[in-house]
Amino acid sequence: MSKKYNSVMSEEFKFFAADYPDSPGVYLMKNGRGRIIYVGKAKRLRRRLASYFQKNTGHTPKTKALVAQVRSVDILLTGTEKEALLLESGLIKKHRPRYNVVLKDDKQYVLFKLDKRSEFPRLSMTRKVVRDGSVYFGPFTSSAAARTTLKLLGKVFPLRKCSDGAFRNRVRPCLYYDIHQCFAPCVRDVDSNMYMDQVHRVEMLLSGKSGELVGSLEKKMAQASAEMRFEQAAEYRDQIRAVKKTVEGQVAVIHDRRDRDVVGLAETDAGLGLGLLFIRQGRLLDQKHFFWPGLTLDEGPEVLESFLVQFYGAGRFIPPLIIAPHDVDNEVLAEVLADRRTDSVRVVVPHSTQEKKLLDIARSVARQAKEKKDTITARLQKVLRLVEEPLRIECIDASHLGGTDMRVGQVVFDAGRRDKAASRLYAFPELEGAADDYAALAAWTVRRVESGPPWPDLVLIDGGRGQISAVEKALSECVEPVDWELASIAKGPSRRAGELEDLIFRPGRKNPMPLKPGSAELLFLQMVRDTAHRFVIGRQRRARKKAVLNSELTSLPGIGPKTARTLWDCFESLDAMVEAGRGDIESLPGIGKKKAAQIHAALQGLKKARSS
Known part of the structure; x- marks a missing residue:
């Protein structure tokens, strides 16, 4: 179980070794705005933190820039170093700190x-x-x-x-x-x-x-x-x-037929590149590269370890052998990878001539990696005048059906790509019949703050100045105010979604932001808004359709709410239930022969009624 220590926020952080335990755990460094800018783990927290704040330690430029921004440090104690490694990986993925090695393209292949x-x-x-x-x-x-x-x-x-x-x-x-x-x-x-x-x-x-x-x-x-x-x-x-x-x-790149991945690092003028080769049964199946600006080969060991933990996550295919450019003298890392694979995993440096040639190929791939400077998120930061690049954008849209079934849909875009798994639909039965979008957005704000991080870098609201003011006011009234960047997108004079003259508003500005009609930035924000709108409308219609079908199902003799839920869990649709045989229904949990016969007869009667 983790235990949390909080340091006091100050204008200039002063480190006192006695304030920190000399045990395994994770540390979270925060800047003056309270944002987490670095997450790290250590077998001995006191010694690791002391290494940051000692003078004349020969830090790399990245570490010097990090230390200069630290205003507070929180720590989470763990029982073992392995727990610390797993917790660090989860926190990096959740918070995406600025100074950590973060995989922006960490999708499952x-x-x-x-x-x-x-x-x-x-x-x-x-x-x-x-x-x-x-x-x-x-x-x-x-x-x-x-x-x-x-x-x-x-x-x-x-x-x-x-x-x-x-x-x-x-x-x-x-x-x-x-x-x-x-x-x-x-x-x-x-x-x-x-x-x-x-x-x-x-x-x-x-x-x-x-x-x-x-x-x-x-x-x-x-x-x-x-x-x-x-x-x-x-x-x-x-x-x-x-x-x-x-x-x-x-x-074919190697004579044996073993599955292996090969990781290569290469330093360029702009930063550090990483090349990854996927070799299956001795054949080069595919390759991938990653890039981190401003890093050097001096940070190579840290980059390599952080990459391996993040990339080979749960649910990803992990080969039994990983060829790396450095010795990874970390038994805990090997143990974590083996747990995820449910079999042994070896991370080794190349030994044979063929493996060394493969590492050279991976380094060549790494040299091809470049920073994508002209990304849509970087351009949004500039045109919307945001403090930081909006890597995580959460777009919300309030919707109701004639004053009933009030919902707020939330879709998430991470580094310009939609993260479907992060989509959420918020229901507000207390607002039933109100048809008040402002109240729904305010209620969403409270629930979103309560749900905790990862925090959005930008919240995009479907609406105008009124909608953005409702969210801004709700944020200011929270017990612990949260610093979010807000923007809203209002339909143009024709009131039709997708029009080039759609307007973008920001807090504290009477006039809309000067985005050119047809610009990439405006088109992207329109696409995000339309995605949120389709999501919430689609979910509302699906919920209403299922309610109608469920009502039709429970009206049949012998099928109550509990039996209906069992049927929905085992069949994809009402049509599949109607076409099911008596034996299929009898095999369901909690349904015997007599009840199965009754349900089957009722479904067949429904089938005849539908066809007539």
Whole structure:
């Protein structure tokens, strides 16, 4: 369990070693505005913090700039160094401090997932690794390229495409069966041995054994041709072409067939670049680079350790071997990575000549990394006259349906890209019938402050001066006032969303901000506003539709609210419930034979009523 110590905020921070314990934990350095500007961890907090504030310590320029801005330090005590490392990683991701190594592009990359637990496995795309017995292949930094490959494989290896829920409830073959891209094991009697032979071929291809697969297919094609089974020979021919097209962009870079990632660092005039190679079964599958301005190779060990913890997070594919440019003498880091992978992970420097060549390639990739100076967030900081670059933008839109069902939708854009997982819908039953957008925005402000960080760098409000004033007033009345940058976007004179003359307002200004019509900054803010509007309207309609369907369901004999919830949890739609068999309903938790028969009869009656 963590314990928190708070230092007193002052104009100039003075460090006293006796104020801090000499135990494991995490420290949070804050500037004069109370913002966290650096998060670090230490096995011995007192000694680590003392190293920052001792004179003549030979700090790097980055550390000197950091120390000059520190006005307070909070610490969180942990039981072990491992807990401190995990807590540090979570806090960096949450607060994105200015002086930390933060992965702005930390999205999960695309993987291929082969669910081998199923009687008829399915190949699909995913961005998250789940320890459920499935086999994963990748990663691919380009989702478009991954979709193209999946589409190509789907044409010549006719495995099922539908989800498990659709597979269980389907009553007739889908379109993929009609175009000969699926065996339709959902409704047809398919030979499992023949199906698993196709699965084995796909697995060989994605595992890097394309040479063996092509050789095997060529033999089968020749045999089928000799036996005058020309249609089957043509299928083998098409599979051979698909295999060759899939692997033609992959280069063999090492003789063994081990999975490994290679990390290289390179210093440029503008900062520090990091190159990452994804090598699977000895072939270079993909590559990626990252960049941090102002850093040097002197910070390389710190950058490397922070990168490994953040990049190889939970749910990401982690190879058993990571080649690094420096020795990572940190048993705790290896233990954390092994826990996330549920198997051992080795982080080592290159030993063989081939591994050293791979590291050189990773360094070449790192040298190509450059800072994106003309980002949309940097341009917004300039035109809106913000104190800091608005990396995290939260856009809110208040909506109601004729005075009822008052909602405030919140969407989040991180570094210019939407973070769908961070979207929220706030309901305010206490405002039912009020149709008061100002009250809803004020209530949202209170609840958003209560939810805590990560704080937005900019809150964009769908509305004009009145809406922005409502949020500003609510912020000032909070028990602990929060310093947020605010802006609102109002529809132009025509009152139509998306018009070029939409106006942007900021607190303390009577006139709108001077954004040029059609400028990239205004178009981006309009896109963010429209995204929030679609989100809240879509959620409202979905909730109302589900309420209507739920009312229709609970009106049937034998189906109360509890049974309805069980049905919704197991079936994707009311149509799927209607098409379900009695055995499917009987298998649901808490439903026996007698009740299943009653529910099935009621659903069949609903089906007849709908069709009549």
